[in-house]
Amino acid sequence: MKKHIADFVIAEKKTIGSSYFTLLLKSPEALPEILPGQFVEVEVPDNKEVFLRRPISIHDVDYAANTITLLVQVVGKGTRTLSQLAEGRTLNLVYPLGNGFAIDGQKPLLVGGGAGIAPLLYTAKKYSEKGIRPAILLGGRTAELIPVKEEFRPYGEMFFATEDGSLGEKGLVTQHPAFGQSYDSILTCGPTPMMKAVARHALQNGIRCQVSLENTMACGVGACLCCVTKTDHGHRCVCKDGPVFDVKDMTEWAES
Amino acid sequence: MLDVKIHNLSLKNPVLTASGTFGYGEEFADFIDLSRLGGIIVKGTTGSHREGNAYPRMAETPSGMLNAVGLQNAGVDVFCQKTYPRICDIDTNIIVNVSGSSIEEYCETAAKIDALDKIPAIELNISCPNVKKGGMGFGTDPKMAAQVVGEVRKVYHKTLIVKLTPNVTSIADIAKAVEEAGADSVSLINTMLGMAVDVERRRPVLSTITGGLSGPAVKPVAVRMVWQVAKAVKIPVIGLGGIASANDALEFLMAGATAVQIGTANFLDPTVTVKVVDGLQDYLNRHNIKDIHDIIGMI
Ligand SMILES: Cc1cc2nc3c(=O)[nH]c(=O)nc-3n(C[C@H](O)[C@H](O)[C@H](O)COP(=O)(O)OP(=O)(O)OC[C@H]3O[C@@H](n4cnc5c(N)ncnc54)[C@H](O)[C@@H]3O)c2cc1C
Ligand SMILES: Cc1cc2nc3c(=O)[nH]c(=O)nc-3n(C[C@H](O)[C@H](O)[C@H](O)COP(=O)(O)O)c2cc1C
Ligand code: FES
Numbered sequence: 001m002k003k004h005i006a007d008f009v010i011a012e013k014k015t016i017g018s019s020y021f022t023l024l025l026k027s028p029e030a031l032p033e034i035l036p037g038q039f040v041e042v043e044v045p046d047n048k049e050v051f052l053r054r055p056i057s058i059h060d061v062d063y064a065a066n067t068i069t070l071l072v073q074v075v076g077k078g079t080r081t082l083s084q085l086a087e088g089r090t091l092n093l094v095y096p097l098g099n100g101f102a103i104d105g106q107k108p109l110l111v112g113g114g115a116g117i118a119p120l121l122y123t124a125k126k127y128s129e130k131g132i133r134p135a136i137l138l139g140g141r142t143a144e145l146i147p148v149k150e151e152f153r154p155y156g157e158m159f160f161a162t163e164d165g166s167l168g169e170k171g172l173v174t175q176h177p178a179f180g181q182s183y184d185s186i187l188t189c190g191p192t193p194m195m196k197a198v199a200r201h202a203l204q205n206g207i208r209c210q211v212s213l214e215n216t217m218a219c220g221v222g223a224c225l226c227c228v229t230k231t232d233h234g235h236r237c238v239c240k241d242g243p244v245f246d247v248k249d250m251t252e253w254a255e256s
Numbered sequence: 257m258l259d260v261k262i263h264n265l266s267l268k269n270p271v272l273t274a275s276g277t278f279g280y281g282e283e284f285a286d287f288i289d290l291s292r293l294g295g296i297i298v299k300g301t302t303g304s305h306r307e308g309n310a311y312p313r314m315a316e317t318p319s320g321m322l323n324a325v326g327l328q329n330a331g332v333d334v335f336c337q338k339t340y341p342r343i344c345d346i347d348t349n350i351i352v353n354v355s356g357s358s359i360e361e362y363c364e365t366a367a368k369i370d371a372l373d374k375i376p377a378i379e380l381n382i383s384c385p386n387v388k389k390g391g392m393g394f395g396t397d398p399k400m401a402a403q404v405v406g407e408v409r410k411v412y413h414k415t416l417i418v419k420l421t422p423n424v425t426s427i428a429d430i431a432k433a434v435e436e437a438g439a440d441s442v443s444l445i446n447t448m449l450g451m452a453v454d455v456e457r458r459r460p461v462l463s464t465i466t467g468g469l470s471g472p473a474v475k476p477v478a479v480r481m482v483w484q485v486a487k488a489v490k491i492p493v494i495g496l497g498g499i500a501s502a503n504d505a506l507e508f509l510m511a512g513a514t515a516v517q518i519g520t521a522n523f524l525d526p527t528v529t530v531k532v533v534d535g536l537q538d539y540l541n542r543h544n545i546k547d548i549h550d551i552i553g554m555i
Contacts, residue, residue, distance in 0.1 A: 043524070048318075049318070051317070051319060051320065051471065052523060221284070222279060223523075224277055224523065226323055235328060
């Protein structure tokens with residue numbers, strides 16, 4: 001898939017709770033095909049402390065309007081600066097990067113935690129285009145830290161788990177009753193301990209499972225080898241060979 | 257005119273890509289026309305497969321970054337059999353960065369690359385700060401540097417570029433030693449040894465504790481070293497370290513570099529290399545200079 005570099009325009013910015021925001025970005029050209037789970041490397045303007053681009057998942061795509069949406073959590077200097085940009089500003093993106101999720105299985109489960117929820121919306125839409133309604137299980141410490149909820153509802157059956165019990169079941173996503181149901185495919189993105197727990201469950205039960213990793217990156221295109229993860233076959237680039245990995249190649253990672 | 261020569265190697269322009277920052281060129285083919293480059297220097301290649309260092313391998317720093325990749329590569333045999341056939345027809349000079357932990361390993365790798373028709377030069381990396389054995393060790397001592405270059409010279413018959421480390425007291429002394437030992441050119445600088453601490457987690461950011469600093473932060477040091485080395489040796493000097501624009505490249509050329517390499521800047525703008533090529537031509541036009549040689553080493 002051809003990679004592009006382009007100046008997008010911030011068409012709309014929305015703040016969600018105390019730490020999340022979305023950016024609706026309008027493309028100057030017709031969007032290329034984008035796979036669910038792919039990401040962009042965004043240049044952070046106006047902040048001399050930020051040297052490298054930041055990898056952010058593609059949350060949603062609208063080919064008719066030529067827009068993509070990013071869902072971002074403010075965790076440091078780069079994401080804070082992005083949250084402060086005004087509508088109408090341009091933002092330079094290198095995209096679409098990475099391999100993306102394979103949309104497979106007849107009875108899939110999507111498990112998202114925190115900012116890891118971002119790539120799952122477009123993924124759920126892709127399932128729905130195939131006439132499949134996935135189970136969607138979203139988790140966070142509190143209800144507020146699950147930034148996007150209702151947007152998912154048209155595409156699947158929703159379940160929530162929060163550590164403080166403020167939404168859905170109290171506890172971790174892996175303790176949610178819906179998690180133990182039978183599925184033929186699990187797709188997950190979120191905090192590493194959560195993904196490892198999901199991966200171990202899938203490996204033990206022989207369920208196909210894809211995890212989307214979030215290592216820090218420099219180039220984003222497989223050139224610098226800074227972003228590697230350990231796999232059962234040695235180091236692989238999260239930016240190019242991933243960010244999505246099949247857990248059958250990640251058994252050591254899942255157990256670590 | 258932008259064409260220059262590094263010994264027997266003709267470059268259509270003085271802009272090369274720095275090893276380890278441009279993969280095998282293919283990673284950037286969607287963004288730029290690779291044939292517009294003076295050359296592509298591919299990732300450090302060793303005698304056998306290397307896994308490299310553990311993650312985290314990268315730390316962002318003011319106007320730069322630290323890396324501790326540690327020469328992850330599939331080894332010279334995989335390069336010759338799989339990678340070379342894929343990239344050898346790109347219409348530019350493909351140069352292999354040869355790395356190693358022993359003189360034997362350098363020689364073995366260099367000899368295998370010598371047999372590849374469409375690789376006109378190697379860059380001998382005696383300056384990698386990110387491997388435990390060898391690497392930078394060869395580049396910090398004039399005697400050892402001369403020894404490894406002398407041995408590789410016996411088995412390698414095309415243009416031999418030797419890449420120097422800035423982590424020395426007198427880089428000119430090392431440059432003179434490798435010139436005497438048979439190097440056709442020197443390139444500098446490799447990364448500067450650095451370190452970053454994550455104060456929240458109270459531990460080093462990099463898995464290896466220390467790593468190599470690159471990017472605009474190192475540029476003034478690199479320009480100074482290129483100037484010192486260009487005064488000390490007769491062979492052509494290739495300058496790099498923090499170049500992100502045509503003006504940056506011009507600083508190196510005026511300080512004595514015959515060609516330049518662009519590394520870390522590719523991560524910020526994957527089209528930067530061709531912008532530098534265009535910017536150099538534009539500079540010549542604006543100043544009514546016909547030949548880039550008129551400014552090379554003018555300081
Ligand atoms: C493929 C991919 C997709 C991503 N998608 C999204 C997304 O859709 N939405 C979103 O909000 N975030 C996403 N991230 C994470 C995002 O890239 C980081 O949060 C961001 O780079 C942090 O930049 P900063 O300048 O704000 O933080 P910094 O100031 O650089 O660091 C602040 C803190 O954040 C931590 N941090 C830095 N980079 C990462 C990282 N890559 N992952 C986790 N923690 C990090 C640092 O360790 C530090 O503690 C994604 C990461 C990857 C690799
Ligand atoms: C991620 C990364 C990997 C590198 N790998 C190599 C390598 O394999 N061999 C080598 O000689 N230099 C390597 N270098 C050093 C660069 O080629 C270059 O000397 C240095 O980064 C300074 O130039 P720059 O500031 O333009 O990046 C690497 C640099 C980076 C940032
Ligand atoms: S970020 Fe450079 S290889 Fe992945």
